Amino acid sequence: MEDDWDTFCRRYEIEAACRDHLERSWWPQGPICPRCGTVGRAGRLNGRPGTYTCLACLRQFGVTTGTPLQRSHLPLAVWFRAMYLVAVHPNVSVRHLSQRLSLPYATAWALHQRIALLRADGRFPFEGILPSASVADEGRAAVNMRMVPVPELSCGKGTTGNHIIEGDNLLALAWLRERYRGQVPCILTDPPYGTGNPDLPYSDRFSRAEWLCWLKERLLIARDLLSADGVLMVCIDDDRRAALDLLLEEVMPGRRIGALVWRCRSGANDARLRHYSADHEHVLVYGNPSFRFGGVPRDQSYIDDGDARGPWTSCQLSKAHTRHQRPNAYYPIRDPSTGYWYPCNPRSVWRFASEHRVDAAARKRLRKPTMETFIREGRILFPQGDRHICFDSLEALVAGIERGQVPTDKRGVPLLSRDLPDLASWVGKPIGYGRPRFKRYLSDLATETRPLSSWIAPQWSKEELEGSASTIVRSGSTAEGSCTVQRILGDKAFDYPKPVSLFQALITQATRPDSVIVDPFGGSGTTAHAVLAANAADHGHRQFILISEAGPDPARNLCREVTAERVRRVIERGDGALKPLDGDPAAGFSYALAIQMPDGDGH
Numbered sequence: 001m002e003d004d005w006d007t008f009c010r011r012y013e014i015e016a017a018c019r020d021h022l023e024r025s026w027w028p029q030g031p032i033c034p035r036c037g038t039v040g041r042a043g044r045l046n047g048r049p050g051t052y053t054c055l056a057c058l059r060q061f062g063v064t065t066g067t068p069l070q071r072s073h074l075p076l077a078v079w080f081r082a083m084y085l086v087a088v089h090p091n092v093s094v095r096h097l098s099q100r101l102s103l104p105y106a107t108a109w110a111l112h113q114r115i116a117l118l119r120a121d122g123r124f125p126f127e128g129i130l131p132s133a134s135v136a137d138e139g140r141a142a143v144n145m146r147m148v149p150v151p152e153l154s155c156g157k158g159t160t161g162n163h164i165i166e167g168d169n170l171l172a173l174a175w176l177r178e179r180y181r182g183q184v185p186c187i188l189t190d191p192p193y194g195t196g197n198p199d200l201p202y203s204d205r206f207s208r209a210e211w212l213c214w215l216k217e218r219l220l221i222a223r224d225l226l227s228a229d230g231v232l233m234v235c236i237d238d239d240r241r242a243a244l245d246l247l248l249e250e251v252m253p254g255r256r257i258g259a260l261v262w263r264c265r266s267g268a269n270d271a272r273l274r275h276y277s278a279d280h281e282h283v284l285v286y287g288n289p290s291f292r293f294g295g296v297p298r299d300q301s302y303i304d305d306g307d308a309r310g311p312w313t314s315c316q317l318s319k320a321h322t323r324h325q326r327p328n329a330y331y332p333i334r335d336p337s338t339g340y341w342y343p344c345n346p347r348s349v350w351r352f353a354s355e356h357r358v359d360a361a362a363r364k365r366l367r368k369p370t371m372e373t374f375i376r377e378g379r380i381l382f383p384q385g386d387r388h389i390c391f392d393s394l395e396a397l398v399a400g401i402e403r404g405q406v407p408t409d410k411r412g413v414p415l416l417s418r419d420l421p422d423l424a425s426w427v428g429k430p431i432g433y434g435r436p437r438f439k440r441y442l443s444d445l446a447t448e449t450r451p452l453s454s455w456i457a458p459q460w461s462k463e464e465l466e467g468s469a470s471t472i473v474r475s476g477s478t479a480e481g482s483c484t485v486q487r488i489l490g491d492k493a494f495d496y497p498k499p500v501s502l503f504q505a506l507i508t509q510a511t512r513p514d515s516v517i518v519d520p521f522g523g524s525g526t527t528a529h530a531v532l533a534a535n536a537a538d539h540g541h542r543q544f545i546l547i548s549e550a551g552p553d554p555a556r557n558l559c560r561e562v563t564a565e566r567v568r569r570v571i572e573r574g575d576g577a578l579k580p581l582d583g584d585p586a587a588g589f590s591y592a593l594a595i596q597m598p599d600g601d602g603h
Contacts, residue, residue, distance in 0.1 A: 164548065187230070238278050260285060266479070294508065315437060340432035341429045342432050382432075386434040474505065518545045
């Protein structure tokens with residue numbers, strides 16, 4: 001790095017007028033807010049002397065605690081050297097910035113956030129002058145990373161393929177990309193939500209714009225880890241779901257699969273005094289082209305009665321379209337064995353086209369056989385011993401409709417009404433009361449499972465599963481996650497952890513028994529816990545890689561005291577539902593420190 005600003009200007013041929021403009025435009029005039037990195041007037045918190053934040057943060061967050069605002073002006077040379085360092089090494093960590101510029105960590109953090117905002121707003125003074133950030137730049141930053149094993153913090157033999165990495169997750173992700181590019185089937189994570197809450201055990205002091213900028217850098221690198229059938233699943237609350245969805249669409253364009261909705265609490269919580277309880281959160285799912293969920297087993301029982309085509313089951317013959325939406329699928333069908341006619345439901349027409357409603361050219365374009373073909377093959381199951389009614393005049397038919405004598409759907413709505421254009425065609429025909437069904441063979445199924453529903457059902461509500469139990473998975477609430485952490489670690493060591501049941505269900509659905517699961521925001525270690533539980537349930541050999549930072553509190557190391565300690569206790573002692581796994585040679589993890597090396601040093 002150039003230590004002299006004049007030398008730097010000469011090297012990049014910056015004209016004097018440009019330099020004067022940069023000095024006037026970019027030298028901050030005022031104290032730096034330690035929450036957002038902006039420069040401006042200070043506001044006092046709680047009337048405490050020496051405790052300040054910028055007025056914007058004071059108004060936005062209504063914080064009740066604060067840190068001393070950095071009131072001294074940084075020398076101009078320090079600002080530009082920091083900008084130069086960030087431009088050359090976009091992934092530089094706050095700690096490295098602090099060391100290179102000999103600044104307090106809080107000041108370096110505020111400086112780092114300020115520069116990130118300038119880049120996000122397109123106002124970075126060196127854009128177009130310095131080489132742009134590229135994969136090579138990020139790779140060079142990763143090369144300057146050193147993973148230092150810490151055997152005393154590891155668990156088991158340390159050769160299981162499970163890893164917990166302590167350090168800056170941006171740089172650790174870049175390091176992982178060099179070794180796992182295109183090899184990770186699943187990234188499952190619960191990032192900080194950027195709420196501005198200073199009391200959380202990890203850095204969450206971002207405004208919305210800062211949070212998106214900060215998260216985008218990490219998601220861009222995480223994206224490159226995914227295999228061709230890989231999937232990225234990100235947990236988010238309802239307030240930030242829309243913003244994160246747009247960001248993910250930018251990071252992984254055209255690869256949005258959808259959003260899973262899970263009920264995060266079992267009781268109401270009117271936190272905003274609006275008589276409204278936000279009881280749901282989301283899991284946003286973005287996958288590469290070859291990804292697909294495992295689905296859930298079909299709950300249908302198949303009949304094996306010696307049919308030459310194999311076992312079969314009875315399915316509905318109608319679909320959710322009206323006669324106005326699909327006029328060619330609205331027609332009557334006749335049982336050739338009894339001669340009874342069955343009207344089509346105007347609100348739910350037949351699933352298959354009729355050869356009498358389409359011409360020869362259109363018939364060739366049909367993807368499935370016609371209704372008449374299925375009737376000839378015996379695949380339309382007409383009601384056995386069905387009762388029928390016949391009207392010998394239109395007046396008698398209309399009177400029968402008014403008296404409720406015509407067949408109805410399962411909701412009791414008549415299938416024939418006075419406004420139907422073909423009502424007169426039913427005069428003189430025996431009308432059956434039952435509903436035909438379709439004979440579907442097991443060999444016709446593309447898969448043995450049904451698609452996964454976007455609704456994750458709460459474990460405590462049995463009745464909500466009625467009618468859809470075969471298409472949904474279950475999950476506990478956030479309270480389950482908190483109780484699990486407290487039961488394992490003995491205290492409330494982490495706020496709002498996700499329940500193991502949620503992550504285990506997602507991992508089971510999205511991975512194979514031998515997959516690698518990466519979590520860039522290890523937090524309380526729920527992802528590793530869920531991987532161990534999934535392996536125990538299906539005898540799999542999945543592996544986890546967690547990245548977690550030490551946290552902002554110098555007296556407490558989040559990665560060591562919460563993330564790794566929880567996983568270690570789960571392996572050695574179990575968690576109540578999961579038996580101890582210390583005898584399992586595949587259960588264990590290696591612990592390593594991600595250390596940024598000075599430029600020019602090896603790794």
